[in-house]
Amino acid sequence: MLKRFSTGVSQWRLRTLQGRLLVGLVVTWLVIIGLLLGVAWGIGQTMVGSTHLTQLGYQAEMLSRGLQERLEQRFNALTYFAERLGEEEGALLLAETPSLLAHFEGVVVTDAGGRVIADLPEVPGRVGLETASREYFQLMRHSPWPHVSRPFLGRASEQPLVMLLVPRFTADGEFNGMVGGLLNLAHGRFFRSLASLAFQHQGHVAIVTADGSRVFVPGPLEAYVERLQRQTPRDYRLALDGWEGETRHGLGDESVLVAYRQVRVADWVVAMVMPRRAVLAPLEAFLEQLWWTWLVAVVLMLVVTRWWVGRQLTPLHRLEGQIAEITVGDRQQLALSTDLRELTQVSDAFNLLEQERCEALGRLHDREAFLNAVLGSTPTGVFIADLDGELVYLNPALRRLVGLDSPAAANALWQRIHPEDLEDTRDLWRHALRQGSDFLRQLRLLDGQGEELWGEVHASLVREGDQALGLVGTVKDITERRQQEALQRWEAEHDPLTGLLNRRGFERRLEEAFADFTKTGTPSAVILFDLDHFKPINDEGGHALGDELLRRVAQVVAWEVRRSDHLARQGGDEFGLLLPSCTLKQAHTIAESVREVIAQVSVTTTDKEYFVTASIGLTAFRDGDASVEASLARADAASYAAKGQGRNAVVIDAGEASPGIGEEAIDALFE
Secondary structure, three states: OHHHHHHHHHHHHHHHHHHHHHHHHHHHHHHHHHHHHHHHHHHHHHHHHHHHHHHHHHHHHHHHHHHHHHHHHHHHHHHHHHHHOOOOOHHHHHHOOHHHHHOOOEEEEEOOOOEEEEEEOOOOOOOOOEOOOOHHHHHHHHOOOOEEOOOEEOOOOOOEEEEEEEEEEOOOOOEEEEEEEEEEOOOOHHHHHHHOOOEOOOEEEEEEEOOOOEEEOOHHHHHHHHHHHHHOOHHHHHHHOOOOEEEEEEEOOEEEEEEEEEEOOOOEEEEEEEEHHHHHHHHHHHHHHHHHHHHHHHHHHHHHHHHHHHHHOOHHHHHHHHHHHHHHOOOOOOOOOOOOHHHHHHHHHHHHHHHHHHHHHHHHHHHHHHHHHHHHHOOOEEEEEOOOOOEEEEOHHHHHHHOOOOOOOHHHHHHHEOHHHHHHHHHHHHHHHHHOOOEEEEEEEEOOOOOEEEEEEEEEEEEEOOEEEEEEEEEEEOHHHHHHHHHHHHHHOEOOOOOOEOHHHHHHHHHHHHHHHHHHOOOEEEEEEEEEOOHHHHHHHOHHHHHHHHHHHHHHHHHHOOOOOEEEEEEOOEEEEEEEOOOHHHHHHHHHHHHHHHHOOEEEOOOOEEEOEEEEEEEEOOOOOOOHHHHHHHHHHHHHHHHHOOOOEEEEOOOOEHHHOOHHHHHHOOO
16 A cells, blocks of 8 residues: 555656746746847847938938929920020910920919919910919019919919929020919819829928928828927928938827938928838737747647657656565665666757757857957948946947957957047946837947048847846948038038028028017127129120129128128128127218228229129118018118119118218217
């Protein structure tokens, strides 16, 4: 009876051991599957997001270039038509040119006063419309360049439109109206192809103007664009200011990938938008399918493993018999010999395990050598740091970038950081180490010759499961990109002929000065002037001679004004000057000096020397001004008054010219 009891207890223990092995295998495989799925999800998100951002950027670039080319074709068609258009033959020539309708939904021609004198196709009520009050007509009147209007509602068609505009000129170069090509935002051919444009995973394209007005926003994007314009994230504001690139926006509980590109000729911003949930949908479906596949594999493996474990434990039953005999006293010791099959199996299993370990270690060494070769040959700078933040490795590309010869001097990279960026970089580096977050920064570096370059540094924490191993980072040389971005920002607000501010840059600085005046009462003066007797220079000496004179005028005036002043060429021979923190009396002194130096400028041809003078209008911001337009209007009126009083004069607020004004009269303007 005691023997049967001992045998039963031993069998129960064996069954318990077998159960524990099976439970351990189940838990182990579930953990492995969970880790693999988690790693696959994390890496997949990064790779899919990066890939789709690159794809969006490429598609947005192609689309913006296509729009640029299509707009330029339409501008060329309008310009050619405007050059052929005579004084009285607008309607006739327009009717004989139906090919324009291949580019536009409609074409209109206005006279110098802004009244529509011809249209194609004929729309009842459109001929005779007055456009003089429209913003685009005012711009055309003072600018010789083609222009794309902001979206507006057509008064005759009652359709949302944009208009491509080119000015008309008489034989004497006087403004004679404009030719406008209408593009229908809702039903036009130009935008119809974009309405059905949906890229893989529900990507869509939207177009807005630089001031945020909507040009083309398809239905699926209405909610996204509305939230973007309401929240105005930083990258969206940068895109409106001219930035191009790819980014990720968090819009409440949803994230979207966006690629921004500029259509410079129309001052449009193209936004290629893709919801992040659509990007990750294929990855989620793949991981779900992978989970069920692995789960079925685990179940099948457990069945096979249970059979295999039971068979491997069979030799222990013989050991159980000897243990039972010892329990009842029939045996004194275990009679185990070295040729027992059980011990041979254990030995064989151990030898097999050791062999597999050595093979795995050899493969690990091979992978390490391969990784070192890859890091050594990659053109991107790569560094490795320990958990204390100490740099332990720089690849050859990074050492060449910063001019370090010795591979052992990894920490010398800190000495290559520009002194002005060093302290902030160290603080951010320590913060990333404490928080376990990514380190991402653009900073200035010094190469081996002390030359300054820009680098983008991105470092991430490397983990194995929940254990942190160190940090791996990359350093990209973005010097050329930074220089290109700075050049684009400069060109957007400067006149290419004179290097002065253009109208856009001048207006932005006017708004800033007016805001300071509104908040703090800081006085600022505004000067507008154009050149007297400039047209004969262009007519007789040619445009090259006129351009040379404009450059000389810009140079001498820039020397005459203060460093804090903002000088702009607004188009043609029209100039503007903003004098921040300047009283009207001081501004009058500066205006007189500007008038005098301009009168000394001349250009010479083979047989004649040309001189110009300036008719200058001067004003200052006033408490009653609702906007800068009020000050500009006064300065413009004063400039016309100076021209009417014989030119070569300074007039303050359309009052008396400077030769007749005294100190008491100037002081009285402040009372």
